[in-house]
Amino acid sequence: MAKDERPAYEQVKDWIRKHIASGAWKPDDVVPSEAALMERFAISRMTAHRALRELAAEGLVTRVQGSGTRVAQLHRISSQLVIRDIHEEVAERGHVHSTRVLRVAEEKAGPELAESLGLRRGARVFHTVLVHLENGVPIQYEDRYVNPQAAPTYMQTDFTRESPTLHLLQHAPLTEASYSIEATLPTAEEALALGIESSEPCLAMMRRTVSGAHVASVARQLYPGTRYSFNGQFQA
Amino acid sequence: MAKDERPAYEQVKDWIRKHIASGAWKPDDVVPSEAALMERFAISRMTAHRALRELAAEGLVTRVQGSGTRVAQLHRISSQLVIRDIHEEVAERGHVHSTRVLRVAEEKAGPELAESLGLRRGARVFHTVLVHLENGVPIQYEDRYVNPQAAPTYMQTDFTRESPTLHLLQHAPLTEASYSIEATLPTAEEALALGIESSEPCLAMMRRTVSGAHVASVARQLYPGTRYSFNGQFQA
DNA sequence: GAGTGGTCTAGACCACAGA
DNA sequence: CTGTGGTCTAGACCACTCT
Structure with a gap:
C-alpha cells in the first residue's frame, strides 16, 4: 500500500461526488x-449509510425513506458565511489589531431599541461605539447596544x-443570531471616525444575537468598501 | 409514551447542547x-459517537483523538449564505421577475479575463449583460463572461x-465556486441601467464558478443598496 | 498502559413508498 | 410485499495522548 488509506466511507463519498461532478449522474x-x-x-x-447520510447533510443528495436517494437539484450555491471576532481575523492575517474607544455609556432605551432588545421602554442599556484598526488603518466602525441582563459585566x-x-461570546453563550448586509453611505460622524469621505460606499452589517432567554446585543458594523470585502468559497 | 420519541443520538445532542447554551459547560x-x-x-x-461527531461537525465541540472532547472556544457565528437563482428568489416572494437584455456577444478575451477563465489570450468567450427586474424595478445588473467549453449552448x-x-446550473454541473462581496459605486453605465444615481452605493458580488475541469463563468452582479440586502440566520 | 476517539462489521427492528 | 432508508447494538481493531 503506497497510499495513505482513506476511510471507506470517504472513498464511497468521493466516488459518488465524482459521478455527480462529472455530470454522469444528473439532478x-x-x-x-x-x-x-x-x-x-x-x-x-x-x-454505506454514513457515506450517503453525510452527502445528504452536505446537500449533494436527497434521501427519502422508502423511496431512495437521488442527486439533489443543484440550483443553489451555498457556503458558510462565517462571522468572526475581528481581532482574531486580523491576527490571522499577521496584522496588528487595535481599538479606538469612542463611547462607553449607560443609556435609557428608546422605544425602537427597547423592542429590539426585548426590554421595556426606558430600560437601562449599555452602549458602546468603537473603531477597529488593522495596522493603524480604520476598518470597522462598531455601534453596539447590549442587554445588561445578558451580559452584566459588559461595562467593566x-x-x-x-x-x-469576544466578551459577549464568552459571557453570553450564543444560541441564535440573525444578520443582514447592505450597502450604504456613512453618516458624517462615521466617515470622520473611519477617516473616509462621506461619499465612500460602505458595507453595513446589522446583527442581533440571542443568548438563552435574552436578546444579548444589537449591533451595526460598518466597513469601508475600499478596505474590506466578504469572501467565501464553496466546494461540492 | 405521550411524546413522539426522538432518536437517542438527538437526545444526547440536545442534552449536551443544553449544558453548553446554559453556560454550565464553558469553552x-x-x-x-x-x-x-x-x-x-x-x-x-x-x-454516543454519532452524537459527539455531529456536534463536532456543527462546531460546538472539538474532538482530539487520544485526548477527548471539549466545548469549542468561540461559538463563532456562522450561517449559510445561499446564493440562488434570482428568478426563483423573486418568484418566492410572490413577485414578477423579468429581464432586460443589454448585450449578448461573442468576444475575444483580454489577458486578465483569459487567465481568470483558464483560457489562452484572445480565446473566444461569451459575454452577456442584463438587468433583472422585480415587479418592473431593476434590482440586479449582471455582467457575465462564460467559457464556451463549459457551456457551448449558452448563446442559444x-x-x-x-x-x-439557471442555464449554467443545468448545463455545467457545479463543482466549485468562490465569491466576494463588497460595497462600491456604480459606473455611469450601470447607474443608468439600474435607474439610480451614480452616487448611490451598491453591493457588488463577484463570482467565479468551476465545473469539472473548466472554469465555467466569471460574473459581477450589482445590487442597488436601497433595494437589496443579504439576510441570514443562525441557530445553535 | 489506560483512556480517548476513528473506523468498521454483521446483524437487528422499524417506518415508509411504490408496485 | 419488496426495497428503501433510519436507527441501534455489541462487539472489534486501530491510532493517538497523556501520565
Missing part, C-alpha cells in the same frame, strides 16, 4: 442504494484588550 | 466521553425566459 437521478454500495465496495451497511471590559464580540 | 471544558455517555444513557458506543438561451445562472 434527480437515482444514486445506488445502501445495499448496492455494500456489494460494490464490500462494506457493511452502516458504512477593557475594550482595547477584549473586543465586544 | 474548553471537557465533555463526557463516549464511554461516559454509554453509561449515562444506556446506549451503544456508536450512538432566451435570457428573458431562462436566467444565465
